[in-house]
Each structure stands twice: as C-alpha cells, then as structure tokens.
Amino acid sequence: MIKVKVSLRPIVSRVNLPTVLKTTILPGDSIERLFIATQVGEIFYIGNSSLRTFLDIRPRIIKLGVSGGGYDFGGGYDERGLLGLAFHPEFYYNGLFYLHFSMAGTQGPGALSEPFMPNPCDPRTLNLKWINRETQYDHIDTVEEWILQSNGQPQKRRTLLNLRRPFLNHNGVNSLNFSPETGRLVLTTGDGGSGYDPFNLSQDIMEIAGKIIEIDVVKNTFINNPPVVTRFNELPVPIQETLTVIAKGVRNMPGISFQRFYNQYIKYVGNVGQDLVESIYSFFHYKSIPVTQLIQASLMKSEEEGFINFGWRGWEGAFPTSFIRGCSENPALNEKTIAYYDEALKTSVRRLQPLTSYFHNDQRPDKFGGTALTGVQPYMGNGIPDLTGSVVFTDFARVEESQSPVRGVLAYSRVRTDGKLNDFSVIETDYNFGPQSAYYVSLGTNLDQTRLYLGVYGSMKVTDFNQGTVFEIVP
DSSP states (O other): OOOEEEEEEEEEEEESOEEEEEEEOOTTOOSOEEEEEETTSEEEEEETTEEEEEEEOGGGBOOTTOOOSSSOOSTTOOSOSEEEEEEOTTHHHHOEEEEEEEBTTOOOOOSOSSOOOOOTTOHHHHSOOOOOTTTSOSEEEEEEEEEEOTTSOEEEEEEEEEEEESSSSOOOSSOEEEOTTTOOEEEEOOOOSSSSOTTOTTTOTTBSTTOEEEEOTTSOOOOSSOOEESBGGGSOHHHHTTEEEEEEOOSOOSOEEEEEETTEEEEEEEEOOSSSEEEEEEESOOOOEEHHHHHHHHHTTOOOOOSEEOOTTTEETTEEOEEEEEOSSOTTSEEEEESOHHHHHHTTTTSOOOSEEEESSOOSTTOOOOSOEEEEEEOOOSSSGGGTTOEEEEESOOOOTTOOSOBOEEEEEOOOTTOOOOOEEEEEEOOOOTTSOBEEEEEEEOTTSOOEEEEEESOSOTTSOSOEEEEEEEO
16 A cells, blocks of 8 residues: 655644544634534634634533443543534534533442453353443433524533443444434444443344444434433333434444445444454445334344444454463463354354454554554545545554554555455654654544544543644645
C-alpha cells in the first residue's frame, strides 16, 4: 500500500478527554462548526477561532475514576461518561440533538466481585448468568433527546432509553450517529464490559448489550421517563416499537460511519479486541429486525436470524477467541488457548468477516502492535489524494517496548470489491509531541467527510484534566 504522510494542525488544546468530534451548522448560522464532546460532560464548538461552550452536563455525569468493583483498571481510567453526541439531520431547522451518557448517582457494586477469566475445563465459567440485575450492576447509561431553543439555550426534551450496565467498561464511544439511509438514530453499545463477555450478552438476542440498534426518533412514545432495563422485552411496548436491531456480536465499538458509494452507503464499524486483534468491518446490505418481532420469535423459542453477527464472544475478528499466557518452557513464546470452542463453532459460518485487522503483537517491519481501536472514518476529500476513498482508523497507543512516551497510531485501509481481508498501512505524522504522552482517543470528520479530526490525550486517565488537543489531519 502507498506510504502516506500527513501533518497534524492543532485546533484547540487543554481540553478534557475528547470522546466525540463532529461538525454541524447551527440554526441561523452559515458555516459548519466543529463540536467537541468531552468524556467529563462538556460540549464545545469552535466559533470564530475561539472555543465556545454549547452545553455543560458535568453535574449529570457519574463520578469518573471510581468503580464499584469487579473490573477496576486502577485509579483514573474509565470508559463511562459522555459517550455519544448526534445532531438530527434536520438540526438546522428543528434544533434536535441526542446524548448518550453514564448518569450521576447510579454507581453500583458491579455484576461480579472479581475479574472474570474463562476456563475451558470449567463449565461454570462458560455458563455464567447475570443475576440480581436490579442490585448487581455498575451504572446506568441513558440516551436523551435535547433541543436547542430559539434563545440559544439547550434543553432536555425526553429520555429515549435507560440502560443498566454490568461493568464500567465497553459502553461504546462516539456511540450515537444518524443513518443517512433510514434517517434513524443508530446506537452502538458494547457487550457490557469486564473481559471475555462473562454472560455472553453480545450473542443473546434479548440483551440490549452488544448490539447495533436503530431508534426511530420521529415516533413519540409519550413515555418521558422509561424504566431502567437490560433486555428488550423489559421495555414498554411503545418504546419497543421504535427500535430495530441490525447487528449482534459486538464487543465494543467506536461508532458507525457511512460512506456514500453511488446511491448506496458502505457502513464501517470497528470491534475492539480482547488480547489478540482489533478489527474493522464494512457492509452494504443488512436486515434490520424490529424488536417486537425479535420478542415474538423469542416467545416462540424460534431463532430470528438474518442480521449481521460480528461473532464475539466466540470470535475475535478472524480468530477464535483465545486467551494468552506465557510458556514456562520458553519465555520468549506464549500459549494461545481457545476460550470458547463451542461458541466459535456455532457462529463460524454466520459471522461477518473483517475488512481488515491489526494485531496487539506484530513483528512485521511496516506494521505496529496496537492496544485498542478508537475511531473509524471514511475520507472522501481530495486534500490528501492518497487517502481519498479509503477508511482511516486510530489506535489508542502503539505497543513498542522501546517507545516512551506513549504514541497513538493513525492508519488506513481500502474496501476490496471481492470482500476479502485487506491489508492496512500506517499513516506517518510529522507532529512533535515532545516528552508528553499522546493517546489517540477519537477520530471525526466534517459532514461531507472531506476533513479529518483527531483527538489526542496526554494521559490514559480521564481524571487527569485538561490534557487534550484536537487536531485537523492535513496534507
């Protein structure tokens, strides 16, 4: 693949951890503004070269950096907070926008009291159930509809969903996006967290976790404060009737993006990996199944199939899910054991194959070891001609022993018309971050996908404040 070099042009610095970067045109305005949502709950936009506050919901966000147990990454790291921001396609006229965040005051003890590890020799670890959900959970996430009033003040209109989550991680990020095909709001949720999806929520079709869901925001359910749920069949019928499911088998996703191709759209999603590999998928066609139909099928004990399955937890990208441990006989090597053999078989032919994958350990000279996929966006601009029409992605932090301080990675791939696995190439950048760490935490585009924006953070802890810089990726 062509070696691509780009520059990073800083747009704004000293912000909190940026989770969403996207543009829109404010009502009465004439130009697209870049909006930056931070994990702690602020939404800014760039107005006439200054940073302006659009909305600040910090008091509504759960206290970050502390967890109820089960899966604690150490002080300050967190995957909760303000996770999604989407502007209605008619935002300029109707002022509607949507938020997904972890709610203040909802901290629970977590679904398990200790970290989970599957053991292929112990069936109990392979068949865990999430019980006592009303008390054994980590937090509650909410999806809300807001309106920008004529006086310029945003106001909440209604709550669309309240979701109880088992662990602090895998809640999705950049998790709300509108589909240009259906006009619906697309919510990408993670599998609920811990690691290895202890309760196999991502494959269970009644579980909201681990799915891609479309929400018809045109329908008014007249339910302003929906119940807190974990399963589709716990929702009131008017809410069920607004929802369709387009995919399952999600581990954790940094959003969905749409690339126009003649009169259709290619959809891109990334699935964050466990121990082995990070994967990017593309698809044209999909079957979206109404939740009411799924519940009917479940009551009749029939399997409703036909939508996309990314294969998790049986598969991690193109590989059966494994766990990795050192070899006592040879410390330079490691042993990879298939964690869920039966599930890998069950989903082997039903799952979507990745477009491209990259590995946590890769010795090839032009590749890199990754840690977690943090953004996937198509680029349709001409400014960087070698990238035109390709899909660009970011990884949180490059794994190279010699490398200190930390650096994230920017890379790209292309869609193959034969559907086969494609290669990827690292995009070289010339920016000097100095002695500061630079975790690549988010990737965004403008409305017509001719500009790319990169969110970088100087720490992996959300509680180390004001260490964020947002760049435009330029030739």
